[in-house]
Amino acid sequence: MSTVMIDGLNKTYRSVPALTNIHLEMGTGVFGLLGPNGAGKTTLMKILSTILPYEEGRVMIYGLDLAKDGDQVRGLLGYLPQHFHVPVQFTGREFLHYVGSMKGMTDHLTRSSQVERLLEEVNLLPQADKKIKSYSGGMIRRLGIAQALLGEPRFIILDEPTAGLDPSERIRFRNVIEQLGENHTVILSTHIISDIESSCGKVAVLNKGNLLYQGTTEGLAQKAVDGVWEFQVPYAEYDKFAKELSFISSRREMNHAVFRVIAKEPPHIHAKAVQPTIEDGYMAVINGVSS
Ligand SMILES: Nc1ncnc2c1ncn2[C@@H]1O[C@H](COP(=O)(O)OP(=O)(O)OP(=O)(O)O)[C@@H](O)[C@H]1O
Secondary structure (H helix, E strand, O other): OEEEEEEEEEEEEOOEEEEEEEEEEEEOEEEEEEOOOOOOHHHHHHHHOOOOOOOEEEEEEOOEEOOOOHHHHHHHEEEEOOOOOOOOOOEHHHHHHHHHHHOOOOOHHHHHHHHHHHHHHOOOHHHOOOEHHHOOHHHHHHHHHHHHHOOOOOEEEEEOOOOOOOHHHHHHHHHHHHHHOOOOEEEEEEOOHHHHHHHOOEEEEEEOOEEEEEEEHHHHHHHHOOOEEEEEEEHHHHHHHHHHOOOOEEEEEOOEEEEEEEOOOOOOOOOEEOOOOHHHHHHHHHOOOOO
């Protein structure tokens, strides 16, 4: 069942298009939003979180019309913005109480029980009474999730939640997001394809304000099914090939460079066809060479 429906959405900044005729449907679970810089991801998330107006289109969130029922929609929302600023003199616990009060949770007992549960869920209980200025980037992001979840929202918007996290923080964070997806609608924008791979059932790809793909992660990988190839050359020849080729990735293996290329025909005499990944599908869609 769809919980969020976007129909013919258009947004411009001083007549420059940022989103063009977007049609999207989401349901319970984690929905990934992928796209290069300037694709329109943050613009879409700001619109969904009611902080940015739009010119055209219809957006329905849990049966409420965003254009008419903004106040009610806000009551369903939890939002972690891309740039999450926190008052660093607060402790984590104080900050969550402050946000809870701002969200209208005036009853201290109810607010306290949610704050304590969320601190535990995002694994911040041991540091809850430490000042935020002593927190790592990952801890601040986890606090960001906790503040987004205060008030038990049904629709959670996370703008690049794993940006700047180290690998162990990222894994911990993914676990929190996966659990949320069991009974919430979560939309998550990222540049990091492995976040999508592990957390998201469905995904959309935006580029220059246009929606290029929406569907399953497996379906995205299949967009590169026409040809993903790998071949190796002596490492000394890396620069020559790197200049000539349009490749998805390259890696060093001993004295060789291994190139990964999307092409209909084998790009090199020793090229071997390989199984497409989500990243291959994403690159094929963005570069307009998808099948
Ligand atoms: N306040 C603004 N005024 C004018 N143009 C804007 C504004 N905010 C965004 N834009 C433009 O709208 C387009 C979409 O930007 P947006 O920030 O939504 O992209 P994004 O996919 O979130 O990018 P990133 O991954 O870099 O955060 C870009 O061309 C951007 O320059």
